[in-house]
Amino acid sequence: MSEPSSPTEQVVPVVKEKFHLDILNLSQTSQIQFGIRLQDYQKYRQYCSKRLDRIRGQLRKQYGKKQFINKVTDAKLINDSRYLVIALLKAERAWSYANDLKAAFEKKGDSRIAFHMSRRFSKAASNADQLLMICKEVADQYTIVEAEAYAAWMNSSNSIVKKYYQNALDEISASKQIYVELAKSGDHAQKDLYEKRIEESEPIIRFCLYNLKSKQEPEPSEEIEELLNQLKSSDSNNTSSDQELPMQLITWKSKTIKTDEKLREKLVIYSDYLKANQSKLPQTQSDIQTLDLTKNISQIFEVYDKLVYHLINCENIIKNELSALIRTNLKNKTVKSEIEESSQKILLSFVLYHKCKYLYERNTILIRMMQGVLEGEKVDESAIKKKANKVTYNDLVRLSTHQVKVFTILNDSKDDPTAAQKDVARDNDAQLILLKSQRLFFIGICLSNSHKYSETMSLFDRVLTNLANVKKTNTRNQLILSETSKLEESINQQRSQIHANSFIQQLSTNQDLKNQMSSMSLTSGTTGPTKSLINNLDSFETSFLQEKNLVDLPPQLEPVPVKPLFFDLAFNNVSFPTLDIGKSTPKKSSSTSTPSTPNTQDKSTPSKGLFSSFWGR
Template identity: 25%
Template sequence: MDIDDDGEHVDRPPTFALNVLQLVRLAQAQHGMRHSDYTRYRHYCSKRLRTLYKKLKMLHGRQKYQKKRVEAANVTCERHLHVSLVCAERAWAHGMELKKDIENGPGKASSSSSRKRPHPGKGGVSSVKRRHMLARFKKASAFATEFSGLCAQRGGTKTALEAEGYSAMMAGLWKMEVPDWQEALNKLLRAKKLFEELAKVGEFDQQALFHQVLEELEPSVRFCIYNLERAQGGAAVQLQEVDLEHLESKLASLVVEAKSQAQQEQTASSLEWCKIKYPVRSEMLRNSLQHALDAEGQLRAAGDPLALYDKVVSAYGELKRLVQQALNAGGGTTTLGLGSDLSDLATAVNGTLLQHSIQKSLLLLQKEQKNFEDGMLQALQASKRSKDKASRSKPGDVVRLHDTLIGHITELIELGMKIGGAQGEVLMEQYAAKAAHYQASRCYFVAHTHLAGKRLKEAHALFDRCTKRAEDAIARYKECSEQDPDAVDALTALSKKAAAFRCCARAEYAEELLLVEQRTRQGMESLSLGDQDGTPTAGSEEVRYLSDNMDSWESFVGPGRSVRIFRIPPALYSMPVKPIFLDTALNHIERPSLDQRLPKKTTFSRMLGWAGW
């Protein structure tokens, strides 16, 4: 240690931060205490102590046994502080195990605690176990006091206060078993006061843990008061004020540290959504929120935002997972207002995630719509030599993007219904108009899909429905509190385009009916039993029969020709498969044609196909 000219120490020993209650409760939950298995927890503490002694090189070897104590000057890492804490937990678990055996009676005593049975004299086995139990509780209190002293010298401010509260709680539990009700009440009230003060400045998960411990201490405090009143003949017990004068400075410094840390993390201390700020108390959640905000800042500064939207959506998705995990872990604190804050934060994170997903889907949709319109323009101009035919969007691709976008908007509307109030009404009103908007746009592109497949009646009906839905969406936008003139202009243009293509579909359908009528007239005029439609020549592709061509105008009988009624022997055809599963009807289902979705082959591609490429 360096010393200056005045003889004062320059370097101070390092301090260690230790979350005492969190460490203890985690070990208890993982090693039997969920089922009150004190034996298993005591064995775990013994194994943990052996591991600590080995890591800290506190083994005794074969020399004469000499107990090695952990001194404050020798503490170099957190493991040194763990030694006293684990010793206290082991002694407490042993005492609780003996207490459980006493309550169950001599016939139900566990084998681990009744291997050596003394001769039953006055008091019997129960008195021996009770003395043993009190000795273990006293030992647990002594180890907890030692742990508190080490933390006061080598721990941080919060660690020292938490260790002192743990020590007071252990002493109070010991005094309750003696019993010394007044001393037990004083110790428990001191622990309660310390945990109440610590719960005001801790993280969210630590606050939940402190409040859980306070709930567990409350019955013990009431039991002490009851026994004191009973001993005093029913007189009310005057609760003494807890003496925390020497701890006021530590509590004040802890509050200052918490405020300075909050100022450093001010950028990620809250999430703003729908003009409301939601506090983020947990350090883990603040780090995740800061990561999401950084990604959002990069998105605003980027020239091509589409490339960074995946990063933003992924960051908010991770934040949503952590918030839900914290909400599930702290479900027992909803009565204290902490769970409700976290539930509101989960709603805000989910809403922010959906909004970013909607913006990403909108960018993709605008890009696909532009490619589709450019492809239509090139098709109208008959630019067959265009090199970017493969990049043209099909109407089916645009419809799928509309489905994704409408799904996100529907989830956000359901979130607004869940929120309720003025905020939920504004959210539902705004995104209900957007849902009507993009449903009209989807109807427009579904109509184009039918138009490309030559299903003209369906296309005409869908273009007509698109104009009606566009008018309904415009009316919804005008009813909103926040007007969106750009969306109204886009819907007006969409309605005009749908009306124009509706006329095109009607004209094409009329032309198709005219062609059918013309072919029917020509067929009727050419119908004859003469030789002009005789037997097919040798150069024809196939021999046609009446049974297979009932709707043809060809003559299959006549003088000087062979009669072609049906084929003898019949032609071979594939048999229906899977008779066991009774799905032979699938062989008779006519599926829609997908030719309009396939790229058209050029002369060059046909030549490559003939060459075997």
């Protein structure tokens, strides 16, 4: 006989782990990848059946004729999240079959097809209700809310087919309100899915209101209101916890993205360092152009380098996560993973923008200092020696090339321009052309130092063309316009110097020109005054007062090969002699002719010869 248990002994209940399932993400991803995008409901139904067989095989729950196995309908027996996937796929399979039958009914109009379609929609709604019942027992709060919205959506589709428009309106309105709250509380990856679902519910609501001849949506039921209140309370708790963490949410390109803990720590380090050293940096481009280059430049460069270092650390973290997401999407792409990938790209553009911004400002100051060193101005040489031991124009070419790349990335990564920022976009285009012109100018000076004067002149012509394009952009930025005018002045100075250097080079290489220049003398000329210019200030040239003949009139006669003047007159009025004399007389017959010797010829017969036709005979 067993001993009775003591009253102090208590049984500790085992708390089961709550399962989580992204219902909308899973259903939307499967629909897009397997036929619904092309309205191929049969393909999607076949996919659902095959996946159900695979999951049941993994769970050892294959139902067949050889061995009887009870279906798992009790929530207490569910010990795996794949049971939730089975319930979801059953609802999706029935829904796709119903839509396939609906398309066939619209073509043929058979009443049996309509009856079968109605049965399939009812099956989809009952499977969705079964999914909701299971989720209420074994799933977390977020999954329960999604299952509630999914079941309401399926029930509204079933009610519309059966023309129960009031019930359909209540269900679709409840689904829409749940998705609205989920869009407010969810992360960025799920938010786009919920907003798309909200847009899809709008025409269904209008259709139900039209059939009911109503203009107002119904209010949510008490059960839905209680569910929404729970969701709002959990959302408020999460929001309060998020507000305590800095750099938890990043807003960029009209998107608010939640960062993970590893990236957030690096961004906090960057933000704290920026706040501590913000006063040491110039705030605008005009401040950079008016910056005193003789003192405290080393400290400014140190701050810029440190900021860029922190942002590079953030960039490496984002790139690693982005590459992992890309590899995952190559194998198994989902709607959620695509949204996460786009979110990581937006975060990367946020980091790249700020990194390139500080690099651009630092390089602008460094280029100014190097130009000052080459022109002999006084600058903070300690900051220059850290970057280069000896400054040459080759260093300026390298820096200006890097500056063009940095500014291009800066434009691509900036926040989305609006209609009010058209002037900013126009100034950015002008600034990019100006940077390329400065780079070509430095390359031209390097070619000039290498005694390649023709190439230098062609480059300077290209620079002047670019500067003309800068003015065509109609930019109103005075800083860009002043830099453009300064560059034009520098080019004109360099062109004059290059002309002189090119002539000297030709003089040293061309022997004939060298001999001509050596033979020139200021005193060897016979014409002109022999006195110096200062002694001829009172003497004036009076030869212009004499008469000068510009043209000799009348001009000298010269033979000109032209047509005779009276040729036509002579041709029309002068009669030519007749040519009848030259015509031959007809021959006499042989009977009347007198015999003669063969060597004799009649004197009346004109003589013929080789040129008789030419002479008219």
